[in-house]
Amino acid sequence: MIWFTLAWRNFIRNTRKSYFTLLIIVVGTVACSIGIAYMSATFMLVKEGTIRGGAGHLQIASTDWFDGYEESTLQHGLSPDLVRSIEQISTAHPDIQLAMPRIRFQGLISHGDASLVFIGDAVHAKLERQLSQAFVSTVEGVGLEYLNAEQVYYVVIGSELARLLGVRPGDDITLMAVTVHGGINAVDATIAGISSSGNPDIDKMQLYAPLELAQSLLLTDKVSKFVLLLEDAQRIPSVQAELIASFPELTVRTWQELSPFYAQMVALYTRQFIVFGIIIGLVVALTTGNAMLMNLFERKQELATMSSMGLPERGIQASYLFESAFLGISAGALGLLLSVAACELINLASIDMPPPPGRSEGYTLFVLFDAFPSLLLWGAVILLCVLAAAFATNRINKLQLVEAING
Amino acid sequence: MCSHSEAVVMCRQMSKRYRKGELVIDALKQVELSLDKGQLIAVSGPSGSGKSTLLNLIGLLDQPSAGTIELFGKRCESLNRAERQRMRRKYLGFIFQNFNLLPVLNAVENVELSLYGHALSKEKMRETALNMLRQVGLLNRAYHYPRELSGGQQQRVGIARALVHQPRLVMADEPTANLDTKSATDIIELMRLLSHEIGTTFLVSTHDPRLLKNMDREVTLTDGVLLS
Ligand SMILES: Nc1ncnc2c1ncn2[C@@H]1O[C@H](COP(=O)(O)OP(=O)(O)OP(=O)(O)O)[C@@H](O)[C@H]1O
Numbered sequence: 001m002i003w004f005t006l007a008w009r010n011f012i013r014n015t016r017k018s019y020f021t022l023l024i025i026v027v028g029t030v031a032c033s034i035g036i037a038y039m040s041a042t043f044m045l046v047k048e049g050t051i052r053g054g055a056g057h058l059q060i061a062s063t064d065w066f067d068g069y070e071e072s073t074l075q076h077g078l079s080p081d082l083v084r085s086i087e088q089i090s091t092a093h094p095d096i097q098l099a100m101p102r103i104r105f106q107g108l109i110s111h112g113d114a115s116l117v118f119i120g121d122a123v124h125a126k127l128e129r130q131l132s133q134a135f136v137s138t139v140e141g142v143g144l145e146y147l148n149a150e151q152v153y154y155v156v157i158g159s160e161l162a163r164l165l166g167v168r169p170g171d172d173i174t175l176m177a178v179t180v181h182g183g184i185n186a187v188d189a190t191i192a193g194i195s196s197s198g199n200p201d202i203d204k205m206q207l208y209a210p211l212e213l214a215q216s217l218l219l220t221d222k223v224s225k226f227v228l229l230l231e232d233a234q235r236i237p238s239v240q241a242e243l244i245a246s247f248p249e250l251t252v253r254t255w256q257e258l259s260p261f262y263a264q265m266v267a268l269y270t271r272q273f274i275v276f277g278i279i280i281g282l283v284v285a286l287t288t289g290n291a292m293l294m295n296l297f298e299r300k301q302e303l304a305t306m307s308s309m310g311l312p313e314r315g316i317q318a319s320y321l322f323e324s325a326f327l328g329i330s331a332g333a334l335g336l337l338l339s340v341a342a343c344e345l346i347n348l349a350s351i352d353m354p355p356p357p358g359r360s361e362g363y364t365l366f367v368l369f370d371a372f373p374s375l376l377l378w379g380a381v382i383l384l385c386v387l388a389a390a391f392a393t394n395r396i397n398k399l400q401l402v403e404a405i406n407g
Numbered sequence: 408m409c410s411h412s413e414a415v416v417m418c419r420q421m422s423k424r425y426r427k428g429e430l431v432i433d434a435l436k437q438v439e440l441s442l443d444k445g446q447l448i449a450v451s452g453p454s455g456s457g458k459s460t461l462l463n464l465i466g467l468l469d470q471p472s473a474g475t476i477e478l479f480g481k482r483c484e485s486l487n488r489a490e491r492q493r494m495r496r497k498y499l500g501f502i503f504q505n506f507n508l509l510p511v512l513n514a515v516e517n518v519e520l521s522l523y524g525h526a527l528s529k530e531k532m533r534e535t536a537l538n539m540l541r542q543v544g545l546l547n548r549a550y551h552y553p554r555e556l557s558g559g560q561q562q563r564v565g566i567a568r569a570l571v572h573q574p575r576l577v578m579a580d581e582p583t584a585n586l587d588t589k590s591a592t593d594i595i596e597l598m599r600l601l602s603h604e605i606g607t608t609f610l611v612s613t614h615d616p617r618l619l620k621n622m623d624r625e626v627t628l629t630d631g632v633l634l635s
């Protein structure tokens with residue numbers, strides 16, 4: 001096809017002149033690509049952080065537990081019968097890796113004269129530890145998962161709470177709470193460790209206890225909910241559907257439903273990226289369009305010659321679009337290659353980032369170069385180049401042949 | 408539509424007026440011209456007399472301000488851009504003063520350009536183009552690029568390109584102006600040969616008197632007025 005040949009040869013002939021255009025497109029591609037890689041990494045970190053940080057893939061509880069509030073302790077909790085059948089089904093199900101009962105409770109924690117409010121999570125620490133390597137990162141003492149089966153009366157409390165109470169690992173405290181029957185009960189326990197979540201507001205009230213401690217404090221066999229971890233996140237919808245069928249009286253929520261923050265963050269980042277992308281895209285389009293206009297101008301005589309021979313102007317324009325596409329293909333490919341290298345370097349450089357808002361700990365910058373968005377980006381770069389060329393060359397059919405033909 | 412007695416070109420009362428602000432230039436004034444098939448016709452005249460303008464109008468690159476043009480019996484003065492484009496592709500050939508070969512195509516590819524839109528296979532196109540290059544004596548340069556050819560050789564490729572699709576009329580605006588005397592006479596001789604061989608009409612503008620002696624006919628322009 002002649003137009004293709006012409007485009008290719010003109011592209012080759014022009015490479016030296018189009019260095020600058022090429023450079024702009026490459027830089028634009030790299031900027032977008034790294035932006036995407038950064039977003040991908042952030043999304044993945046937040047997603048994994050949410051799932052592994054306690055939300056699991058799915059949670060199962062009564063509808064009122066999710067949406068209402070409890071007037072009395074564990075009012076909407078799961079009965080021992082339900083607990084047993086959820087455990088049975090989970091153990092038998094090949095897609096479910098872990099099923100962890102949890103109790104959310106609150107009360108007072110006392111040490112000496114000091115009494116403070118706590119919000120407690122009662123858990124199976126050994127299961128939770130499998131959900132997250134970082135389950136309750138203790139800054140002092142040991143985590144609950146290191147206790148043996150008999151060591152029930154031990155707790156881990158937040159660093160701020162420990163500071164306010166003036167306690168250290170090994171100190172004894174008393175927990176007081178309203179039981180399921182409405183009375184008040186108290187148990188004595190020992191501080192096993194002190195945790196830090198990175199969020200001071202949480203660390204001011206947080207308490208972790210073994211499930212058995214909470215149940216003996218609250219005088220019940222109930223639990224608040226179950227948290228499920230699946231073998232594969234892709235199975236979330238099917239497992240959710242099965243559980244809904246098995247427990248029509250309960251509600252099953254996904255991690256995304258439980259943490260709207262993720263969706264909000266994705267929406268925000270995406271919107272910011274679109275603005276960024278539009279700016280970069282404009283620069284690329286203007287540069288490419290300008291380069292194509294210059295080409296057109298320089299090759300006026302060639303254009304007029306072809307036109308005088310009766311070659312269709314649409315074909316002549318098509319050769320410009322092809323030429324611009326070649327520019328986009330090569331510059332985009334070069335940009336993506338450089339991006340792979342840049343991402344590799346960024347990850348190797350272990351750049352420390354300041355703590356995000358609401359957190360007290362920084363993190364190491366990490367980017368994730370993904371094939372799919374990169375191919376999309378490549379396609380977008382090519383499309384942009386072709387569109388710019390289309391704009392630049394849409395007046396070919398207004399060319400004054402007589403003037404152009406003699407150069 | 409055109410019997411042998413009919414003229415290839417027929418211009419009646421053809422005028423071209425350029426306006427440059429206040430200035431009005433009558434580049435051609437009521438030209439009456441009729442050209443026969445298979446002739447090599449020279450358009451002579453001093454610089455600015457309207458030679459290029461005449462060739463551009465007959466070559467359907469531009470439109471007259473008044474009067475009519477008939478090519479092969481078809482009225483052409485009010486054809487639109489696409490129709491003129493089609494006429495040029497099918498029936499006309501052009502040879503340029505600056506050769507105007509595409510620098511990114513080699514000789515045979517340049518010649519093939521004229522064959523697009525003529526429903527030929529790739530192989531047939533190449534064969535036809537190579538044949539034409541042989542006729543202009545450049546078969547051994549078929550795969551050379553224009554920058555590797557002398558001016559005379561480039562113009563031979565230009566002639567091959569203008570003739571390969573067997574047009575009825577070839578326009579050549581000062582085809583020898585950029586060539587030395589030897590090449591110039593060779594080129595004119597080649598055109599004369601081909602015009603008689605293929606039966607194509609050549610309209611050649613020139614103000615080089617040495618070239619006029621080989622022509623079948625000469626028309627002269629003075630200040631936009633044509634004298635046959
Ligand atoms: N686009 C234009 N606008 C205004 N005037 C023009 C234009 N083209 C040609 N002319 C004028 O028309 C007249 C004829 O020009 P033309 O180019 O046909 O002359 P020519 O005989 O080909 O001259 P030369 O031998 O120098 O090529 C000249 O006076 C020229 O200045």
Ligand SMILES: [Mg+2]
Nearest residue numbers: 458459460580
């Ligand atoms: Mg002229």
